[in-house]
Every structure is written in C-alpha cells, then in structure tokens.
Amino acid sequence: LHCTWVTNVAYSSPSVVLATYSNDGSRVILDDFREAYYWLSQNTKSDARIMSWWDYGYQIAGMANRTTLVDNNTWNNSHIALVGKAMSSNESAAYDIMSKLDVDYVLVIFGGLIGYSGDDINKFLWMVRIAEGEHPNDIRESNYFTANGEYRVDESASKTMLNCLMYKLSYYRFGELQLNSRMAAGYDRTRNAVIGHKNFKLTYLEEAFTSEHWLVRIYRVKKLNEFNRQYVKRRNKRTAMQQKSSRSGKKGTLRFKNVVVKGTKDVRPVNPNSIR
Template sequence: MSWWDYGYQITAMGNRTVIVDNNTWNNTHIATVGRAMSSYEDEAYEIMRSLDVDYVLVVFGGVTGYSSDDINKYDRARGVEIGNKDIKLEYLEEAFTTQNWIVRIYKVKPPKNRW
C-alpha cells in the first residue's frame, strides 16, 4: 500500500500488486488508502487488514528536506519539526529504509494469536 503516486513504479519495478495507482478511478478506494495512511496506527491496521496489505511504502523527506514527500505538510512546508520522534510501532515493523530515510517500507504484522 502506498499513495497512488507510486503505484505504477511499484508494479513495474517491484513486480507487486498495488491497491491504487495513477489509473485508479474508484475514488472510494483512493479515499480508503488515504484514510489508512493518515490514521492512527491501530485504525490504519484494521483498514490494511481489510485490504489484505502486506507492506506499506512511505516517502519521507524530513531528514534530508526532500520537499515531495508524503507527509511534507507536517514538517518542512510548515517550518516545524515533527514532535514525537520516539515512536514505537505495534502493528508495523520496519522492513527497509534507504540511507537518507527517503523511502521507508514497513511490513504489516500478522494478527496476534487469539488463544
């Protein structure tokens, strides 16, 4: 799962099926991904599980100042620094991060055993 912007690249370079891409016409589907990408982790997890998501790609420019990132409106554009840097994820685990943190990929953890 990622913002629709990266759908074609993920399909072509990663040989992966995506939830949305630049050709998605279903606005509800795009909105569902947007809701997951902007929700608290526990709420996003439920959405990701309903969409059968295995991995989440996030483009982050906060370390380098890359202005076209997915959450730019929270840091460089507003001229503020993200407040809580000591984030502990419960439902996602880091799978890959580039050297400058621009591309970050998280694996969606399986549901906990209910027994």
C-alpha cells in the first residue's frame, strides 16, 4: 500500500502541473503552466519568438508551438549567456539585446504569491553567473548582492538587483498586493520579505498575461514606433556557439500548500480575501 501511495504521489507529479493540499486534505491542482502555454498558442502569432530561461524551452515549443531562444538542450552556451545577460541588465540595455534577437515576448516564472521555490528569482544567480562567464565586462555577480554579501529582494537589495529586468518582470504590480492584514503589501512568500522596489513602470515591455496564481508572467516587447528611441542596429555576425551545458537548479517546492485562488485567464488583480 505504501509503495502504491509513493508511486501515485511522489513519482507521478509532472513539473508542468503542480499539486498541493488544502486544509481539509483535498488535493488542489495548480495548472498555471498549461494555462499560460495555451494563452501563448491562442493569442500570439505563429512565428512569435519567446525569450525565457532554458528550463521552459521544450514546454513552450511542445505545448504552445512557439519558437524559443534557448531550450533544455543547453548546447549553445553563448546564446544562453546572452539571454542571461538580458535578464540581468536594466530594462533599456535588455531591450537592445531583445531587439537584436527579434524577441516578441518574455516569459518568467514567479512563485512569490504562493510560495513556490522553483521560480526564476531563485534561479536568477545562475543566469548572472553564466552571463558573466561570456560577458565579464558587463555583468558581475557581486553587483547583485548586498554590502554584506547577501542575495536579497527587499529594501536592502543592491541597486543593480532592484533595477534588473528579471526583478521588474517578476514583481511588476506585486507591490500593490496585500494578501491579508498580517502581511504588508508586496510580501514575497518564497523569500519571506517585502520587496524593495514597488510601484515602478515598464517602458519597453508591457504585461500581456499573468496566470491564475501568478506563476507564469508573460510580457510583450514593444516595437520601436511605440516610443521614442533610436533604432538599434542588428549585428551581422552570428553569435558564437559552444557545446557547453548550463544547469541551473532543482525542481521547486511549494512552501504554502493551502492557497487556492479563483480567477480567470485574463490579467487581473488578485483578491486578497481569497488568500489565506
């Protein structure tokens, strides 16, 4: 009986569908990944190019049928490093990179609302390290730590961390959310901290979709004619390719297992009263 339970519960939970349990013991399915991939397949052009970290490349290609810049093959370390550099840069510098790569949408995974530890903020230092390996003059890992050498997202975080693309795409509008009266607005349940940069605006991207539990966030990259900006010239030479694997981390876990949020597939604020 125990073997059957272990097989059913521990070994039969795919990474694309998360399962948790409510206070009464009933099983709750968090289907944000498939929800987001379905949105991509139905609401973007068939030739749209998606920038995300490599972990989700095969899922996006298989379930959304969209082109990704990097995927789980991880053989092109230079391309992975370029994506890591974009995520690690400020929004303006990241836009230059995304323009050269013909990026239409950016997808990030965010677990701060429900306490999911396998999100992109927790993987972010791998992106920084890989980017620094290829672009040491532009990206330095030490710039993303506090003066005490800590990796934080609250008000003590470094200026570089608070203004990088990954931080902004993960926490956009999150500072407006107050989950309950005991938590301050913008409280990240995964990092157990109130975020240090709130109420910021995006210039070069706009929010296109946020899944029911905020696990998947998708942003559209604006075109040059949507704002005043000098044209970014494309490079003529191809990015060098190296066969070098770049692994980032382990499968995430849910720290808060009793969260059930009702909602729709459109981008909309979460009702704080629905989260315990």
